[in-house]
Amino acid sequence: xxxxxxxxxxxxxxxxxxxxxxxxxxxxxxxxxxxxxxxxxxxxxxxxxxxxxxxxxxxxxxxxxxxxxxxxxxxxxxxxxxxxxxxxxxxxxxxxxxxxxxxxxxxxxxxxxxxxxxxxxxxxxxxxxxxxxxxxxxxxxxxxxxxxxxxxxxxxxxxxxxxxxxxxxxxxxxxxxxxxxxxxxxxxxxxxxxxxxxxxxxxxxxxxxxxxxxxxxxxxxxxxxxxxxxxxxxxxxxxxxxxxxxxxxxxxxxxxxxxxxxxxxxxxxxxxxxxxxxxxxxxxxxxxxxxxxxxxxxxxxxxxxxxxxxxxxxxxxxxxxxxxxxxxxxxxxxxxxxx
Numbered sequence: 001x002x003x004x005x006x007x008x009x010x011x012x013x014x015x016x017x018x019x020x021x022x023x024x025x026x027x028x029x030x031x032x033x034x035x036x037x038x039x040x041x042x043x044x045x046x047x048x049x050x051x052x053x054x055x056x057x058x059x060x061x062x063x064x065x066x067x068x069x070x071x072x073x074x075x076x077x078x079x080x081x082x083x084x085x086x087x088x089x090x091x092x093x094x095x096x097x098x099x100x101x102x103x104x105x106x107x108x109x110x111x112x113x114x115x116x117x118x119x120x121x122x123x124x125x126x127x128x129x130x131x132x133x134x135x136x137x138x139x140x141x142x143x144x145x146x147x148x149x150x151x152x153x154x155x156x157x158x159x160x161x162x163x164x165x166x167x168x169x170x171x172x173x174x175x176x177x178x179x180x181x182x183x184x185x186x187x188x189x190x191x192x193x194x195x196x197x198x199x200x201x202x203x204x205x206x207x208x209x210x211x212x213x214x215x216x217x218x219x220x221x222x223x224x225x226x227x228x229x230x231x232x233x234x235x236x237x238x239x240x241x242x243x244x245x246x247x248x249x250x251x252x253x254x255x256x257x258x259x260x261x262x263x264x265x266x267x268x269x270x271x272x273x274x275x276x277x278x279x280x281x282x283x284x285x286x287x288x289x290x291x292x293x294x295x296x297x298x299x300x301x302x303x304x305x306x307x308x309x310x311x312x313x314x315x316x317x318x319x320x321x322x323x324x325x326x327x328x329x330x331x332x333x334x335x336x337x338x339x
Contacts, residue, residue, distance in 0.1 A: 005043055006036040006217075007196065008188030015183060016044050017058045023048075024181035025156035028138070030169040031185030034218025037165050038136055040185075045132050046070050048161060049077060066127060076126040079117055079133045083107045083140045109135065111144035118152055121160045131160045138164040139171040146173050153179040187214040204228070207286040211267070230256060234264055239290050241338045246331035254324035258317040261327065265334070266310050272298050272337075273307065298337045309333055 005013055019027075029037045043060075047053060050060035050067055060067055069075035084106040117133055125131055135141070141149060153162070153176060164180060166172060187193070190209065193216040197205035202223045211231075212218035222228070234256075237249040253261060267283035268291075274280050275295035281288055313330055 004036075004039050006039065006188075008192055008216075009036050009040050009185065012183055012185060013040060013043070014058075016040065017047070019181070020048070020057065023161060025160060026153055026162040026164065026180040028164045028166060028169065028172075028177065028180035028182045029185060030166040030182065032187060032213065032215050033167040034212055034215030034221070035185050035187060036217055037167075037185050041134055041136070041163050041165050045078060045134055045163065048130050048132050049075060049127075051127065051129070066129075077129065077131045079120050081109055081113050081117060081133065081135045082137075083109055086136075107140060108142045109138075109140045109145050110142060111148050114141070114145045114148040114152075118148065121152060121157050121162075125159065129159070132163065133161075134163045134165070136165040137168075138166040138176075139168045141172075146176060150175055150179075188216060190214060193219070204286070210283055210285040213283070230260070231264060234261060235268065235284065235287055238265075238268060238334070239294070241294070241335045243332060243335055246335040247328055250324055250328040250331050254327055258323050258326065259314070262310060262314045262317045262330070265330065266307075266314065269303065269307055269310060271295075273300075273303050276300055276303070294338070299339070302337045306333055306337060 016027075029041055031037055046060040046067065047058070049070060051064040052061040053059060054061050060070075062071075066075060066077075070078065121131055121133065123131070135149075150173065156162070162180075164172075164176075169177060169182075188196075193209055193214060194205055196216050197209060197219055200220065202208060202220050204223060205219065208219040208223045208228075209216065211222050234249070234253055237245070237252065240249075271281050271284050271291050272295045274282055275292060276298065281291060284291060309330065313326065316326075
C-alpha cells in the first residue's frame with residue numbers, strides 16, 4: 001500500500017500524529033478530491049499498526065512484522081473497505097473523476113461489507129495492538145451500509161480505530177459526522193501545486209491544474225493524453241454555435257461518456273458566466289481567448305438557465321436513455337445562448 005506524503009499535507013499529518021496521544025475511535029478526513037487524503041490515511045494506518053515507530057513516533061519503521069504485513073497487503077488487524085470498482089482498478093483509489101460518480105452497485109460500499117467489518121472489530125487482535133479499518137470514499141456507503149456502520153460508531157469496541165475518507169462529507173449521515181473527529185484538507189497554494197506538477201513532469205501543468213479546480217493529484221491524472229485529446233476535440237466543437245454545428249457535434253460525441261461531456265460543459269458554462277460577471281476565467285484557461293469572445297455574445301439570462309439545465313442533465317448523465325438525443329437537446333440550448 002503506497003502512502004506518499006505530499007508536501008502541502010505536512011501540517012495535517014503533524015496534527016494526526018499528535019492525535020495518537022488520545023486517539024479518537026473514529027476519524028473523518030475530508031476535502032476536495034485529488035489532494036492526497038487517501039495517501040495520508042494509508043500512511044496513518046501504517047503508523048498506528050507499526051510496532052517500532054521512528055522519529056519520535058511520527059514514522060512507521062518499515063521493518064517490524066506489522067510493517068511487512070502492511071507492505072504485502074495482508075495485515076490481520078487491518079481492513080480496507082471500498083467499492084468494487086476501486087478494488088478492480090488499483091490506480092483509481094485516490095482520485096474521483098467524473099466517470100466514477102454513479103450509484104451503481106459496483107460503486108457502492110455494501111451492507112455486507114459493513115457487516116463483515118462489524119465482525120472484524122469484535123475479534124481479538126493478532127499483535128496485541130489496534131484493529132484499524134479504512135473506509136474510502138465514505139460517501140459510497142449505501143443507506144443500509146451507513147446505518148449498519150452507525151451502530152459500530154455508537155458503541156465502538158476498545159482498541160478499534162475507524163478512518164473514513166470523504167470527498168463529499170455533506171452526503172454522509174449527520175449522525176455519522178457527529179461521531180467522528182474531523183480533519184479538513186484544503187487545496188494547496190496554486191504556486192506550490194504547480195511546482196509539484198512541474199517537478200513530476202506533468203505536461204501542460206497550469207492548464208490541467210485549472211481543469212482540476214486546483215487539485216494537483218487530479219491535475220496529474222487529467223494530463224493523460226487520451227483524456228486531453230477528447231476534451232480538446234469536444235471543446236473545439238463548442239466554438240461553432242449554429243444549430244447545424246450543435247447537431248453535428250452531438251452526433252460526433254454521442255458514444256463518449258455523457259458524464260464527461262456534461263462535466264466539460266459545466267466548466268465551460270461556468271467560465272462564460274464568470275467572464276461576463278467578473279472578467280475572470282477559472283477552468284478552461286487554454287481556451288481563454290475563444291471564451292472571452294463567446295462571453296461577449298452570450299445572453300446572460302439564458303446562460304443562467306443553461307446552468308440549471310446542465311445540473312439536471314448531470315443528475316441523469318450516468319444512464320441516459322438516448323445519449324445522442326440528450327446531447328442534441330443540451331447543445332441546441334447551448335447554441336441558443338448566442339442567438
